Amino acid sequence: MKWITRERPKIDRIACPWLISRFVDKEAEFIYVPYNEVLIKAKELDATAFDIPEVEFTHYNEQCTFDYIIKKYKIDDPAVLIIAGIVRGADTDRHDIAKESAGLWAISAGLSHNITDDYKLLETGMILYDSLYSWATHLYKQNHLQNSPFESLLHEVYNKFLSDKKSKSKKTPAWVKDLKNMIQDQIDTQFTFDLKQISNDLELNPSYVSREFSKYFEDLNGYANKNWRKS
Incomplete structure (x- = not known):
């Protein structure tokens, strides 16, 4: 089946061909022509x-053509529904709909600026939306810092604590034990080394925490900053 729309696509006119070719018609052919020739x-x-006025496959109210195709062909893939909000926000300049919409607009506008051949642009766009689909399917709830140097840093600090604990004969202060538990609880989550927050959680004076902490570890802020620079 042939599909035709206006030339110089950016959002909907790239997203819709991807949606059609992946979920409606794998043999679909897409044609771009000047607006007055469509x-x-x-x-x-x-x-x-x-994606032009006064045809079936177009915008309706606040929804874009991508949304209509989903409705028309009853596509219920969860990842596609996530992408729909992103596409709608990018295509209608409503970036409040999905936080990723602004990024999709920026990338799409940049691609359109750099690639003047609409069919090469479509080819690149297919890769873009395949990647977005993989993200929506497998990585939607994963943040950038997960499995990052932050997590490795927490493991390293915790292991250092265990090692130092074995080598020190003096009694470990109660707050250090509490800190150990705090670190352990945060191993699998994003954690910022905030001395003030740590002190509040432990109900100890920040100066005392900073001074005593250095007896069991390196200086906490310095240690964190050193490792952040490496990343």
């Missing part, structure tokens, strides 16, 4: 026009 060429080529 309906004429659609009749000549027996093609379905999309």
Whole structure:
């Protein structure tokens, strides 16, 4: 089946071909022509026009053409529904709909600026949306810092604590034991080394925490900053 729309695509006119080719018609052919030729060429080529006014496959109220295709063909893939919000926000300049919409707009606008051949742009866009689909399917709830140097740093600090604890004969202060538990609880989450927050949680004076901490570890802030610079 042939699909036709106006030239110089950015958001919807790249996202829709991806959606159609992946979930509606794997053999679909897409054609880009000047705006004033879309309906004429659609009749000549027996093609379905999309993402222009006064055709079936277009915007309705606050929803874009991508949304209509999902509704028309009853696509219920959870990842596609996530992408739909991102596409809608990017295509309608409503970046409040999804936090990723601004990024999609920036990348799409940049690609359109750099690639003047619409069909090469579509080819690149297919890769972009395949990647977005993989993210929405497998990585949607994973943040950037997960499995990052932050996590390794926490493991390193905790292991250092265990090692130092064995080598020191003097009694370990109660707050250090509490700190050990805090670190252990935070091993699998994002953690910022905030001396003030640590002190509040332990109900100890920050100066005391800083001074005493150095007896069991390196200086906490210095240690964190050193490792952050490495990342």
